[in-house]
Every structure is written in C-alpha cells, then in structure tokens.
Amino acid sequence: xxxxxxxxxxxxxxxxxxxxxxxxxxxxxxxxxxxxxxxxxxxxxxxxxxxxxxxxxxxxxxxxxxxxxxxxxxxxxxxxxxxxxxxxxxxxxxxxxxxxxxxxxxxxxxxxxxxxxxxxxxxxxxxxxxxxxxxxxxxxxxxxxxxxxxxxxxxxxxxxxxxxxxxxxxxxxxxxxxxxxxxxxxxxxxxxxxxxxxxxxxxxxxxxxxxxxxxxxxxxxxxxxxxxxxxxxxxxxxxxxxxxxxxxxxxxxxxxxxxxxxxxxxxxxxxxxxxxxxxxxxxxxxxxxxxxxxxxxxxxxxxxxxxxxxxxxxxxxxxxxxxxxxxxxxxxxxxxxxxxxxxxxxxxxxxxxxxxxxxxxxxxxxxxxxxxxxxxxxxxxxxxxxxxxxxxxxxxxxxxxxxxxxxxxxxxxxxxxxxxxxxxxxxxxxxxxxxxxxxxxxxxxxxxxxxxxxxxxxxxxxxxxxxxxxxxxxxxxxxxxxxxxxxxxxxxxxxxxxxxxxxxxxxxxxxx
Ligand SMILES: [Zn+2]
Numbered sequence: 001x002x003x004x005x006x007x008x009x010x011x012x013x014x015x016x017x018x019x020x021x022x023x024x025x026x027x028x029x030x031x032x033x034x035x036x037x038x039x040x041x042x043x044x045x046x047x048x049x050x051x052x053x054x055x056x057x058x059x060x061x062x063x064x065x066x067x068x069x070x071x072x073x074x075x076x077x078x079x080x081x082x083x084x085x086x087x088x089x090x091x092x093x094x095x096x097x098x099x100x101x102x103x104x105x106x107x108x109x110x111x112x113x114x115x116x117x118x119x120x121x122x123x124x125x126x127x128x129x130x131x132x133x134x135x136x137x138x139x140x141x142x143x144x145x146x147x148x149x150x151x152x153x154x155x156x157x158x159x160x161x162x163x164x165x166x167x168x169x170x171x172x173x174x175x176x177x178x179x180x181x182x183x184x185x186x187x188x189x190x191x192x193x194x195x196x197x198x199x200x201x202x203x204x205x206x207x208x209x210x211x212x213x214x215x216x217x218x219x220x221x222x223x224x225x226x227x228x229x230x231x232x233x234x235x236x237x238x239x240x241x242x243x244x245x246x247x248x249x250x251x252x253x254x255x256x257x258x259x260x261x262x263x264x265x266x267x268x269x270x271x272x273x274x275x276x277x278x279x280x281x282x283x284x285x286x287x288x289x290x291x292x293x294x295x296x297x298x299x300x301x302x303x304x305x306x307x308x309x310x311x312x313x314x315x316x317x318x319x320x321x322x323x324x325x326x327x328x329x330x331x332x333x334x335x336x337x338x339x340x341x342x343x344x345x346x347x348x349x350x351x352x353x354x355x356x357x358x359x360x361x362x363x364x365x366x367x368x369x370x371x372x373x374x375x376x377x378x379x380x381x382x383x384x385x386x387x388x389x390x391x392x393x394x395x396x397x398x399x400x401x402x403x404x405x406x407x408x409x410x411x412x413x414x415x416x417x418x419x420x421x422x423x424x425x426x427x428x429x430x431x432x433x434x435x436x437x438x439x440x441x442x443x444x445x446x447x448x449x450x451x452x453x454x455x456x457x458x459x460x461x462x463x464x465x466x467x468x469x470x471x472x473x474x475x476x477x478x479x480x481x482x483x484x485x486x487x488x489x490x491x492x493x494x495x496x497x498x499x500x501x502x503x504x505x506x507x508x509x510x511x512x
Pocket of ligand 1: 332474
C-alpha cells in the first residue's frame with residue numbers, strides 16, 4: 001500500500017504542467033451560465049420518467065426513452081446518434097394489469113408490486129392465503145398438496161420499526177474529509193467480473209433460504225398456486241422495493257408470480273392467518289413478454305473532435321438508461337442520463353469546439369449486471385482475442401453518474417493518483433458549488449467499472465446521498481418528484497466542464 005502511494009506521488013509529480021492545463025475562466029463561465037441559468041435538465045428528466053414510464057431493459061418504456069434520447073441528442077447538435085445493439089440480453093417484460101385487494105375478513109386495497117419477468121394470474125382470482133413455514137426441503141414436504149388455488153405467504157419476522165432518522169442527508173464536511181484522507185486502494189482491475197457475479201449467484205441459488213424458495217416456487221407451479229407474497233422491513237410507509245423475479249433469457253420459462261408487498265399489509269395478512277382467521281384476496285395480474293427481439297440496446301451519440309491530430313481520440317460520458325419496474329427510475333438513473341444528455345447540450349450551446357471527440361453512452365441492462373456497458377467496452381475497445389485494440393490506445397477517459405439526484409461533492413479517483421491530481425485542479429472552479437473532494441478510493445456497482453475493468457480510466461463522481469438508499473433506489477417512490485432540480489443543474493455543469501477539460505488537455509488521461 002505504502003509503495004503504491006509513493007509510486008503514485010512520483011507519477012503525479014512528473015506530469016508536465018501542460019497536461020494539467022485547463023479551460024480558461026471565461027469558458028468555464030460560459031458553461032456555468034448555460035448549465036445553471038439556461039438548464040433544460042428537468043425537461044429531459046420529465047421525458048425520461050413521466051413520459052417514458054419505467055425503463056426495465058427491453059421493456060416498452062426503455063424503447064420510448066431510447067428513442068427520445070436519440071432525438072433530443074440530435075436536436076441539441078450531437079451527431080451519429082444511434083440505438084445500438086450490443087448483444088443478446090433476453091426478454092422484455094411489461095406489466096399490463098395489476099389489481100390486488102383483501103376480500104376477507106373485510107375489504108382493503110393492498111400495496112404490492114409484481115417482480116419483473118413473472119407470469120400473471122390468467123384473469124381475476126379470489127384466493128385464500130396459506131402461511132408456509134419451511135426451513136428446508138423436509139419441512140417443505142408438509143405443504144405438499146395444499147397449494148392449489150392459494151396465495152402463499154411466508155412465515156417471517158418482518159417487525160415494523162419506527163425510524164427516528166430523516167430520509168435525506170448530505171455529506172458532512174467531516175465525511176468528505178475522511179474520504180479525501182483515504183489511502184489509495186490496492187490497484188486491482190475488474191473488482192467484480194461477470195464471472196465472479198455468476199459464481200456468487202450460483203452459490204446463492206444453492207444456499208439454504210434461496211434453495212427452499214426455489215423448491216417452494218416449483219411446488220407452487222406444479223400444484224397451481226396463484227401467487228407468492230414477499231416483503232422486507234424496508235418496504236414500509238408506502239414504499240416498496242421491487243426487482244427481478246427470476247431468469248429472463250429467451251428460452252427461460254415465465255417465473256412464478258411473486259409480489260413485493262408493503263410490510264404493513266404483509267404483517268396484517270400474517271397475524272390474521274396465524275390467528276386462524278380466513279384471509280382471502282382478489283388478485284388480477286397480467287404481464288407481457290417481448291420475445292421477438294432479444295438484443296439489448298445502448299444509445300450512443302457524439303460531438304466530433306475538431307483538432308486534426310486529436311479528433312480520433314475519445315472522451316466518454318455516460319449513465320445507465322434502464323431502471324427497475326415499480327417507479328419510473330427517476331434517481332436510478334433518469335437523473336444520470338438527464339445530466340449527461342444536458343452536458344452534451346451545454347457543450348454545444350456554449351459554442352465550444354472540442355479538440356477530441358466527445359461521446360455519450362446511455363447503457364441498458366445495468367441493473368442486471370452492467371451488461372450494456374460491459375458489452376460496449378468489449379465490442380469497442382477489445383479485439384477478437386479480448387486484447388486492447390487501437391481504439392483502446394486512443395481512449396482518454398469515461399465519466400459516469402449513477403448515485404441518485406444528489407449534487408457532486410467530488411470524485412472517486414479509483415486509485416489513479418495522477419488523475420486525482422488533475423481532478424483537484426478542475427474542481428477548484430466548483431468549490432463554491434460544494435464540489436471539492438478527490439478520494440483515491442474505489443467505488444463500484446456501476447458502469448465506470450466496465451471501463452476500469454479493461455484498464456481504461458473510468459470514474460464515478462461523489463454525490464450527496466439525499467434519500468437514495470432510504471427511499472428511492474429500486475422503489476415505487478423513484479419518481480420525478482424526488483428529483484432535485486438545483487442538484488441536477490450543478491451535476492450537468494460540472495460534468496460538462498470535466499468533459500471539455502479532458503477533450504482539450506494536451507495528453508490523454510493518465511492510466512493507473
Ligand atoms: Zn440501480
């Protein structure tokens with residue numbers, strides 16, 4: 001660790017001053033006026049959320065958003081805008097109908113959301129609730145022959161707990177200082193490969209609770225149960241976190257209907273049923289699978305470089321355009337996509353000609369494992385033998401936004417000490433907007449990892465958490481109203497400046 005820090009210090013020290021040269025203050029001022037005073041970011045966000053609907057990979061909403069993104073990028077002056085296939089993703093899925101209400105012992109509408117890629121009910125069903133308490137395949141046998149026509153609820157302790165903490169927060173100066181003080185991580189490429197992820201998933205499938213769940217679902221399908229209800233203690237106060245309900249490849253069968261339910265309604269069901277009261281519900285779910293085209297699609301567009309010597313070199317910005325299904329993916333990640341589309345607009349509107357080519361990538365299927373960005377990186381920067389190609393040599397850097405609606409407070413340098421020194425000088429112009437922290441730490445779980453994994457500089461900004469993990473991330477409350485306008489304007493302005501700095505500086509971004 002110590003060795004790495006020392007090596008990094010020397011690297012930073014030998015970067016010629018010209019490499020760190022940056023946009024002049026007048027240009028930065030032009031960008032700030034365009035981004036902070038003439039912003040269109042909320043209109044872009046409106047089109048990606050309210051107008052498109054949810055943007056589950058390969059869903060109808062994703063197609064609407066991709067078409068809009070291509071159009072608005074073109075309208076704002078970008079060229080070569082394409083909705084580009086990246087390889088096989090799998091089936092699209094849309095929810096066409098959902099009605100769920102308790103009918104006995106009295107009537108009550110219920111809060112729930114079907115998980116993606118689950119089957120429907122084949123019409124309205126009135127079904128009794130059955131409580132299943134099975135810890136392993138042996139105790140599960142006790143329910144054999146009892147599931148036909150039933151709604152299954154698991155006997156789990158999901159006790160509601162009052163929260164005495166505000167949902168939303170910003171980073172304190174102390175928290176940011178601690179990030180800044182963090183030592184460089186051990187430099188490692190591809191901290192989370194697709195292969196490692198698959199191994200983890202396979203292990204989880206074999207592990208106790210997940211294995212029992214899979215056996216129960218198989219039994220439910222075989223016997224003709226109506227649906228299964230699941231919850232988690234975080235599904236409270238009207239907020240439900242709903243993700244995938246199983247496999248989605250072209251040849252995979254539809255998954256058993258599994259609804260993510262609010263913990264309060266779930267606990268009502270469980271208390272009543274365990275007390276011996278008959279609990280019944282009306283359930284009518286209709287889902288649609290898209291199997292004609294299994295390809296996944298990213299949206300790509302460019303502002304061509306103008307310097308004869310540098311125009312073949314590329315600076316990229318991006319965000320994932322896809323979302324989960326219950327909200328409209330406002331903070332995950334319409335916010336990221338909107339600020340990137342807006343950053344492209346700002347650069348054109350400010351009338352600045354970049355020396356290098358600036359390219360935007362709006363990725364699909366990030367939620368299923370960074371699939372769109374990983375495939376793009378492989379298709380674009382690697383040869384047939386999975387070795388770096390000519391485009392890899394001419395690539396400068398990639399900037400990503402995917403941590404919600406919170407403004408930029410700094411940037412994760414991913415252990416790249418030389419890049420960290422450059423970012424520090426670039427951020428100096430935005431300290432008044434709250435952005436100043438450069439941490440050598442890694443952050444993961446989003447699309448910059450696809451670039452970092454093949455040795456290309458890829459970075460995600462530090463963003464204020466706001467209510468990302470408490471309220472909006474993958475929930476039905478991830479909707480337009482939870483976006484913060486001033487924060488998004490700040491992000492787009494800083495991203496536009498970073499992008500132009502990278503496009504104009506003498507050298508490519510230094511690599512680790
Ligand atoms: Zn997400």
